[in-house]
Amino acid sequence: MKHYSAFAVAREALRYHTGWERAWRSPEPKKKYDVIIVGAGGHGLATAYYLGKNYGIQNVAVIEKGWLGGGNTGRNTTIIRSNYLQDPSAALYEKARSLYEDLSQDLNYNIMFSPRGVIMLAQTQHEIRGYQRTAHANALQGVKTEWITPERVKELVPIINLDGPRYPVLGGLWQERGGTARHDAVAWGYARACSAMGMDIIQQCEVTGVRQENGRVVGVDTTKGAIDCDKLGIVVAGHSGQLAEMAGFRLPLEAVALQALVSEPIKPCMDVVVMANTVHGYMSQSDKGEMVIGGGTDAYNNFTQRGSFHHIEETVRALVETFPMISRLKMLRQWGGIVDMTGDRSPILSKTPLGGCFINAGWGTGGFKAIPGSGWGMAQLMATGHSPLTEAFTMDRFKEGRFIDESVAAGVAH
Amino acid sequence: MLILNCPYCGVDAEETELAAGGEAHLKRYGPGSSDDEFHDYLFMRENPKGVHFERWRHANGCGKWFHAARATDTLEVFGTYSAQTTEPPQEIREAITAKRPGWTWREFE
Numbered sequence: 149m150k151h152y153s154a155f156a157v158a159r160e161a162l163r164y165h166t167g168w169e170r171a172w173r174s175p176e177p178k179k180k181y182d183v184i185i186v187g188a189g190g191h192g193l194a195t196a197y198y199l200g201k202n203y204g205i206q207n208v209a210v211i212e213k214g215w216l217g218g219g220n221t222g223r224n225t226t227i228i229r230s231n232y233l234q235d236p237s238a239a240l241y242e243k244a245r246s247l248y249e250d251l252s253q254d255l256n257y258n259i260m261f262s263p264r265g266v267i268m269l270a271q272t273q274h275e276i277r278g279y280q281r282t283a284h285a286n287a288l289q290g291v292k293t294e295w296i297t298p299e300r301v302k303e304l305v306p307i308i309n310l311d312g313p314r315y316p317v318l319g320g321l322w323q324e325r326g327g328t329a330r331h332d333a334v335a336w337g338y339a340r341a342c343s344a345m346g347m348d349i350i351q352q353c354e355v356t357g358v359r360q361e362n363g364r365v366v367g368v369d370t371t372k373g374a375i376d377c378d379k380l381g382i383v384v385a386g387h388s389g390q391l392a393e394m395a396g397f398r399l400p401l402e403a404v405a406l407q408a409l410v411s412e413p414i415k416p417c418m419d420v421v422v423m424a425n426t427v428h429g430y431m432s433q434s435d436k437g438e439m440v441i442g443g444g445t446d447a448y449n450n451f452t453q454r455g456s457f458h459h460i461e462e463t464v465r466a467l468v469e470t471f472p473m474i475s476r477l478k479m480l481r482q483w484g485g486i487v488d489m490t491g492d493r494s495p496i497l498s499k500t501p502l503g504g505c506f507i508n509a510g511w512g513t514g515g516f517k518a519i520p521g522s523g524w525g526m527a528q529l530m531a532t533g534h535s536p537l538t539e540a541f542t543m544d545r546f547k548e549g550r551f552i553d554e555s556v557a558a559g560v561a562h
Numbered sequence: 563m564l565i566l567n568c569p570y571c572g573v574d575a576e577e578t579e580l581a582a583g584g585e586a587h588l589k590r591y592g593p594g595s596s597d598d599e600f601h602d603y604l605f606m607r608e609n610p611k612g613v614h615f616e617r618w619r620h621a622n623g624c625g626k627w628f629h630a631a632r633a634t635d636t637l638e639v640f641g642t643y644s645a646q647t648t649e650p651p652q653e654i655r656e657a658i659t660a661k662r663p664g665w666t667w668r669e670f671e
Contacts (some may be wrong), residue, residue: 387611389609389610389611390611397610398606400605400606400607400609401609402607402609403611403634405610447581447582448564448582448632449610449614449616449634450617450634450637451608451611451634451635452634452635452636452637456563456564456577457563458563458576458577458578491604491605546601546604546605547597547598547601547605
């Protein structure tokens with residue numbers, strides 16, 4: 149792998165950019181790997197990366213049905229924050245956020261991490277109490293957040309309307325080191341680093357079966373033939389249920405559509421991320437100038453990767469009241485992703501009933517922010533059999549009543 | 563937009579008139595059941611990529627609960643039927659079979 153640097157840009161500029169090589173190889177699968185990861189999204193690639201980097205396990209394949217980073221990794225609204233209520237969540241998301249801080253240097257790939265700050269608006273009395281509670285919890289967890297007044301919100305977001313008749317802004321939970329990153333670049337950066345370690349990223353290769361002997365996984369059947377492995381990691385978001393069925397167990401997940409949209413690009417007008425959970429809307433401005441807007445999930449099971457129009461209408465209607473200037477914006481694109489939701493709205497990072505098979509799923513509407521921490525913990529779990537980051541997120545926590553209940557803590561938009 | 567025909571008032575109701583109620587035909591477990599049965603009843607849901615049976619309520623209409631048979635991979639609706647039943651009626655099953663031969667869902671086919 150050639151190192152990316154200012155010098156490399158200058159060198160290539162002098163030879164008409166003919167010297168750049170492909171960021172990752174596209175090999176045919178080998179007969180056998182130590183570890184196979186199914187799903188080349190952010191979480192899968194990060195898992196592979198930290199298996200190699202932290203544990204020296206580099207005989208790894210990452211298998212992808214479609215194209216790399218083409219699922220929810222390329223469809224989310226790129227928000228990074230760690231202001232969660234419950235201790236296990238705060239630990240996992242804060243690990244991820246802190247890894248994002250120098251991920252560009254670590255991967256030698258510019259993921260454009262922008263710690264511009266995230267405000268979660270309180271627009272009801274209930275939210276004021278909830279976010280103040282979260283701020284106190286974060287103080288105890290060592291996550292830097294603070295409760296801010298409406299006046300401070302207005303300073304940070306001049307385009308906001310504090311006095312909306314239905315949804316006045318009563319304050320906010322402010323995380324100064326939250327922000328955004330380029331979502332595609334996170335997947336591409338991890339993929340390039342994995343490939344450089346000798347790992348095989350195999351795209352356009354669908355897993356059709358999980359082969360097992362004596363209660364242990366021994367490989368997978370794919371559209372490119374059978375591939376053997378010692379350990380298997382299933383990291384496929386919306387299709388986790390289908391993969392789990394092949395592996396012979398069930399997951400407490402339901403797949404629903406979550407959608408987002410972007411406006412035409414405009415001049416810089418908002419340099420923080422604003423989330424308004426009461427009205428199911430959140431917004432930030434991309435580096436291109438587009439206003440990136442996300443909403444709530446559809447209420448019913450759906451695998452079509454498109455959302456319903458009335459949810460967009462609801463989201464935009466509410467945001468227009470809080471940000472009157474966006475009423476003049478044209479919306480350019482709208483898309484949907486399939487998110488896998490658990491009963492307590494927290495993910496599952498766990499061993500499974502099948503020996504040697506691990507699952508990383510259930511990120512619901514908030515997986516992007518967790519990618520580095522998720523990969524870090526999942527790699528530790530797969531390599532050593534235990535990770536303090538993931539130990540609370542086992543798939544049997546529902547039976548044992550150990551919920552990590554963020555559905556109340558986070559309102560809705562996760 | 564999803565449009566379901568309410569079998570009670572006969573209205574073709576748009577999604578905004580309806581409230582989704584989750585998986586249909588759940589078997590309820592009471593006192594004396596095992597931990598596994600309670601776990602599955604409370605948390606495990608069918609999550610098929612294909613034929614699915616759901617409960618819906620005509621919330622901004624006649625207010626009645628009913629059942630719908632849908633495909634989650636295409637958003638196609640096979641039919642709606644009364645809430646007063648513990649399994650999909652024969653005509654609904656036939657309507658699904660006409661379009662998706664060999665379908666199964668839980669113990670039904």
